[in-house]
């Protein structure tokens with residue numbers, strides 16, 4: 001018993017049609033059927049976020065969405081960030097600020113950061129930090145990633161990146177400190 | 180591919196979904212956001228033969244106020260609830276709570292009905308439904324029934340749905356104007372499940388508390404309502420001593436399951452502190468001292 005379905009999906013602006021096994025996840029479909037291996041697979045149960053893609057404009061864990069559920073959807077993966085061979089300001093900033101580190105979480109971080117800046121082009125460091133908690137970095141080097149996102153935000157707003165800008169450490173506003 | 184093979188059904192109406200449940204019986208499993216079910220399937224804890232995907236059932240995607248009751252369609256995404264001004268006006272408690280459920284990308288898929296149906300004892304939304312005196316609407320081939328939250332949560336990951344029933348709506352009655360709310364939880368890491376969470380609603384009549392509801396999650400087999408603590412508080416003027424007593428009472432008869440994240444004793448200690456803090460916060464909001 002292994003059921004297949006025909007699906008049509010638009011990925012990074014390109015329409016695709018394919019026959020997929022119903023139990024295949026979107027992440028696997030992107031990597032194996034479309035050879036879009038930018039999307040990484042980490043924990044395969046929704047915890048880590050390295051497989052984050054945008055589906056119809058909002059971020060999802062592509063390891064917890066079936067390829068058949070993406071039928072008719074528009075998907076954006078990390079490969080969709082660059083245009084005409086030109087890296088996106090977020091990608092540039094990740095490179096400049098050492099935001100890649102080991103590189104494993106990077107595709108999910110970039111897609112999530114893209115969504116964050118679409119939502120709020122003028123973020124504070126604390127807001128970015130909270131937003132990126134959606135994704136795990138096991139180098140535990142969030143500092144450079146947060147700096148990269150802030151630098152990209154600034155560039156996207158049209159001004160040049162201010163060098164040596166003071167970076168305020170985030171203070172948690174959550175109530176989860178120990179009793 | 181991690182899950183065992185399955186047949187995939189994608190009904191587009193509630194009627195079709197319920198029809199499929201009736202036809203497939205225990206061989207059919209509802210797929211909502213998949214944010215818990217796919218985890219179980221990937222580990223092969225469950226191997227459903229048929230998935231009935233209710234994502235295309237757009238008629239179950241709504242948040243509206245009917246007759247003073249906030250009605251949330253089962254297929255409503257948790258992220259939509261989080262952003263709903265209608266929900267925030269009617270039940271700021273559920274909006275405060277849903278922000279503690281997992282991460283934004285998980286809430287973009289996870290549904291309100293799925294979270295309630297999953298009946299995870301550590302989960303936030305079930306505790307809110309219980310505190311609010313809410314109800315769930317179950318729809319089967321033979322019609323609908325409405326159950327109180329207290330009757331719906333039967334045990335860990337166990338609810339009162341029969342195999343041919345779909346949870347279609349979650350209903351929260353409106354509390355009076357001036358009600359103070361608080362949802363507080365302790366999590367080890369941002370976005371993780373709560374070790375302990377508490378949902379509180381308080382209303383004051385002049386100086387004293389005339390209505391109160393306290394529930395906890397993460398501390399027993401189901402979300403629990405702390406009725407004896409509520410009795411202790413009701414009719415009294417709020418004070419630090421009263422909150423302390425109520426918190427002790429609320430945690431006097433709980434049976435938390437110890438796990439790698441914390442012993443039973445640790446969870447009880449946390450629960451006591453969190454009930455006290457949530458009462459303080461809810462009362463200060465009822466008095467208009469805090470937003």
Ligand SMILES: Cc1cc2nc3c(=O)[nH]c(=O)nc-3n(C[C@H](O)[C@H](O)[C@H](O)COP(=O)(O)OP(=O)(O)OC[C@H]3O[C@@H](n4cnc5c(N)ncnc54)[C@H](O)[C@@H]3O)c2cc1C
Nearest residue numbers: 046211212213214215216281289290293294296302346372
């Ligand atoms: C990394 C991560 C962290 C998480 N952290 C939290 C957390 O902190 N708190 C929390 O509460 N949850 C958490 N979750 C779970 C998440 O909230 C899920 O969305 C939720 O538990 C299930 O909702 P769903 O819509 O995804 O349902 P599914 O996973 O699709 O379904 C869950 C179960 O409910 C049944 N079901 C679903 N809908 C219905 C219905 N309408 N009628 C009858 N049965 C139904 C399904 O058959 C299945 O058995 C987390 C998930 C992940 C991946």
